[in-house]
Amino acid sequence: MTAVHESVLDxxxxxxxxxxxxxxAGIAAPIYAKAEFLNIGGSVKxxxxxxxxxxxxREGLLAPGGTIIEATSGNTGxxxxxxxxxxxxxxIAGVSDKASAEKADILRAYGAEVVLATTSVPQEDPRHLFNVVRRLTEEIPxxxxxxxxxxxxxxxAHVRTTGPEVWEQTGGRVTHFVAGVGTGGTVTGTGGYxxxxxxxxxxVVGADPESSSYGGGDGSPWFVESIGHFLHPETVEDRWPQAYRSEVIDSFERIPDRESLLTARRLAREEGILAGPSSGTAVAAALRVARRLGPGDxxxxxxPDSGRSYLSKVHSDVWMREWGFLEExxxxxxxxxxATAGPLVTVDADATVGEALEALRGAPGAVAPVVLPRAARPYGVAAAEVLGSVSRKVLQVAIANGDVKRDDPVRPLLGPALPTFGVGQPAAEARAALMAGGQAGVVVLVDGRAAGVLTRAALLR
Known part of the structure; x- marks a missing residue:
């Protein structure tokens, strides 16, 4: 019999x-997916x-006529x-500027007021999304x-509902639970139960973007929304959520962006499940785990959520090609x-003019992207951490004119970022962009990270 409810909340x-x-297919251990995208709002949140x-x-923190405020990548909002x-x-939903446009539209459709703010600055920066919503909370009675x-x-919520559901639905036969880690609430509550x-x-296995610091990455940006722990290199204090209990998680599976995104697309095309990119991360992790198990597991x-919120991203061939995740x-x-361009040369944003000139000696076209400084880059240069560009000619002219000295910071001399093209896009588009814009080169992206700079001469060859 079809259920009848007094409200959607039920x-x-x-x-x-x-x-x-x-x-x-071909894996001995069965894998079952908990379809949280079938919640009324489209997500586990x-x-x-x-x-x-x-x-x-219950605690008297929210009274009739009050205002609910939250910082969100979309789903909790x-x-x-x-x-x-x-x-x-x-x-009022403070929404990350990295969230898909669909999420802000959905929020407005439900009657929420949307405030867009960045998460690409240090947590102490007043422009950071978390600080923006805190100010709003203080200002609004x-x-x-x-x-x-x-x-x-x-x-x-997951101790009381999600965990018991999984246990009952599997008849207590579940041996491994796999979930992404964002706030940590879902994996802590469900896994703990x-x-x-x-x-x-x-x-309990945490599915984490490869560069997320939850699983041991450097905290540099990734392309899967709503999971992982990002660490801006200039953040003073790295705070982890209180909703997250690391002791609940037995191990992590660290999944590269391409594997996450392509797995999300496979879910739609092979299983008929239109889910978001974090579901791709979780399923990729579950497949890895299941391959190591037997039929008794x-x-x-x-x-976590529906792919309808990501039609302009992971489920768009155009977007996937632009960021270097899809090659036709x-x-x-x-x-x-x-393959012939040589290694990528970058300049740290905190470098001096002299250090930048030294780095530019080996740069194709004597131009290089300027990036946020990190101690190491095991996963390459994330496109989101490119702040601009700098050229040897500009620096030499500035020195000759007496505008700067070699030990001055290079950041004030930054030019605009070079155009970017995904590795699977037509080269003709990159050539056309160079001719139209007069730039010295383009940055080619592979899996959302800068792989090299191609000059006009290299593209014409």
Whole structure:
């Protein structure tokens, strides 16, 4: 019989499991996906949103006529908008400038007010999204900041609902639980419950972007929204969420962006599940885990949200090619040109003019991208950390005119960033951009990271 509810809030939770029979073909251990995108707001965050609002009401933090405020990459804000508007509150969502445009549109459709702010600056910077929403909370009478990262009602939602559902749906047969780690609420609550109810028998695996610092990466940017822990190199204090308990996680699977994004696309095309990129990360991790197991094991992987919020990104061939994640047969000119371009030369933003000139000695076209400084770059130069460009000619002229000295900082002399092209895009487009804009070169991206600079001469060859 079809369920009948008094409101949409009563329909949050109770999501089904689907066996990933095609992606898991040939793997002895069965893999079941927890379809959290079937929640009323399209994501697992509906559970946390309802839990946090009800807890705030019980504790007297949120009163009739109040305002709910939250910093969000989109999904928690959508959940709060649904719950908040249902219960008569004003909702303001501070949205990361990295979030897909669809999420801001969905928030507005549910009646939330959207404030866009950056997360690409140090956490202490007043422009940072977290600081913007804190100021709004202080300025608006009756405002309550949900603060999903430190709000313990977030993981509690999964202790009470998600974990018990997984245990019941598998008849207690689940042996491995795989989930992405964002605020940490989902994996902490669900994983913690499964460990407790199984007497510690369930293994909990965190699915993490390769460069995220949760799993041991350098914290540099990645392209999968809503999971991972980013660390700006100029952040003074790196704070981890209180909703996250690292002891719940037995191990991490660190997944490169390309593997995450292509797996999300495979989910849609092979399993009929249109899910977001973080679901791709989780499924890629689950496949790795399951390959090491036997038929007596059972893997449950949590799919956090719907792919309808990412039609302009992971599910767009154009976007995938622009960022170097997709290469079509026949479009190999840029990759071939990269092979002859030599190693990528960059200049740190905190370098002196003299240090920049020294670095530019080996740069094709005597021009180089200027990047945020990091002690090491094991994953290459993330496109998001390119601040601009600098050329040897500009520096030499500035020195000759007496405008700068060799030990002055180079940052004031930055020019605009060089145009970027994904490795799978037609070389003709890159040549046309150089001719039209007069730039000294273009940066070729492979998997969202700068792989090399191609000059006009190299492209014409």
């Amino acid at each position: 329909a949050i939770g109770g999501t089904p499991l689907f066996r990933l029979a095609r992606l898991g 509906d559970r946390a949103a309802l839990s946090m609002v009800l807890a705030a009401e 959508i959940g709060l908008a649904i719950v908040g508007r249902q219960r008569g509150y004003r909702v 009756g405002a309550w900041l949900a603060n999903q990262y430190d709000n313990l009602a977030n993981p509690d 499964l460990k407790q109810v199984s007497g510690g028998a369930v293994t 059972l893997v449950v992987v949590l799919l 047969p026949g479009e190999t000119e840029l990759r071939a040109a990269l």
